[in-house]
Amino acid sequence: MDYLINGFIKNSKLALLIEPFSSKYSFSEGFYEILELDKQHDYKNNWKHIIENIEEKDIVQKINGIRHGKINKLNETFTYYPNKSEENKKIIELSLESFYINNEIHHLGFLIDITKDIEKSKQLEYAKRQSIIIKEVHHRIKNNFQILNSFINIEKKVYQDKPELVIEHMQSRLQSLADLHNQTCKNGDFEILNLKTNIENQDTALNNLLSKNKDITFISNIEPDICLPISITTPIMLIINELTTNSIKQCI
Numbered sequence: 010m011d012y013l014i015n016g017f018i019k020n021s022k023l024a025l026l027i028e029p030f031s032s033k034y035s036f037s038e039g040f041y042e043i044l045e046l047d048k049q050h051d052y053k054n055n056w057k058h059i060i061e062n063i064e065e066k067d068i069v070q071k072i073n074g075i076r077h078g079k080i081n082k083l084n085e086t087f088t089y090y091p092n093k094s095e096e097n098k099k100i101i102e103l104s105l106e107s108f109y110i111n112n113e114i115h116h117l118g119f120l121i122d123i124t125k126d127i128e129k130s131k132q133l134e135y136a137k138r139q140s141i142i143i144k145e146v147h148h149r150i151k152n153n154f155q156i157l158n159s160f161i162n163i164e165k166k167v168y169q170d171k172p173e174l175v176i177e178h179m180q181s182r183l184q185s186l187a188d189l190h191n192q193t194c195k196n197g198d199f200e201i202l203n204l205k206t207n208i209e210n211q212d213t214a215l216n217n218l219l220s221k222n223k224d225i226t227f228i229s230n231i232e233p234d235i236c237l238p239i240s241i242t243t244p245i246m247l248i249i250n251e252l253t254t255n256s257i258k259q260c261i
Contacts, residue, residue: 024120026105030056030076031116043101043122045091064088068103075107078114082106086123099124156247157182184214185250186243202242205231211246215253225257 024039041048044059056076060069068087074080083105091097105118161179188210212227237245 022122026116026118026120029105029116029118039122040120043099043120044089045097062090062093064090072103072105075105075116078107080107083118100127157186181215181250181254182247185211185246188214188246200238201236202239203233204235204237204242204245205229205233207242207246208249211250212253215250227253 022039022043024037024043026036026040027034029036040046044062046059050058056072060072063069063072065085065087068085071080071083071085075083083103086100086102089099089101091099100123102121102123103118104121105116107114107116109115157179164179188207208229208231212229216225216227
């Protein structure tokens with residue numbers, strides 16, 4: 010046992026728990042490092058100071074349960090605040106088993122600080138999500154260009170003698186798509202968009218672009234809580250754009 014304990018003396022992230030509720034064996038260095046406890050204090054018979062810094066009360070009950078022989082095995086991850094400081098939060102794994110020898114209960118297990126592992130996992134998950142988002146953005150931009158290209162081909166036939174109209178119409182559509190893109194980047198949500206916000210932004214842009222000196226007022230009445238997938242919002246915006254620009258042409 011002493012050999013095993015010595016093997017953990019210099020490990021600050023892993024602690025071997027040998028009879029953690031008995032004064033027979035000492036805690037390894039890792040125990041004090043992980044829980045940030047005073048090495049001079051005897052915690053064998055005073056776990057209250059430790060468990061009162063654990064956030065999850067159900068896990069506290071389980072620790073007390075295995076300590077008093079009510080449960081035989083414990084594998085849990087909990088949040089620990091050294092010295093009750095919420096600014097210094099740790100994520101800790103506890104594995105503990107109880108067994109009997111000559112009708113006497115004994116305990117053996119591990120205490121592991123996984124705080125940095127959790128942080129790295131979150132960073133990797135964030136990087137993975139960002140990569141997916143970038144691919145999604147590229148995919149949507151490609152689709153939007155295909156849509157714009159289709160509009161250009163149609164309008165080239167309709168307005169053969171009025172290229173300035175084709176350019177003006179394409180400006181308005183580009184503005185609508187740019188507004189959608191800006192909104193998704195601003196909110197960080199590349200799936201769901203608020204319809205009212207985007208239509209009102211489009212109204213403002215179209216008003217500035219198309220209705221100068223034409224005495225035209227834009228009024229949109231939309232429920233504030235309508236949120237739709239961007240795959241649906243994009244064609245809605247383009248349809249409204251078409252209706253608006255065609256209406257303005259009729260007013261000229």
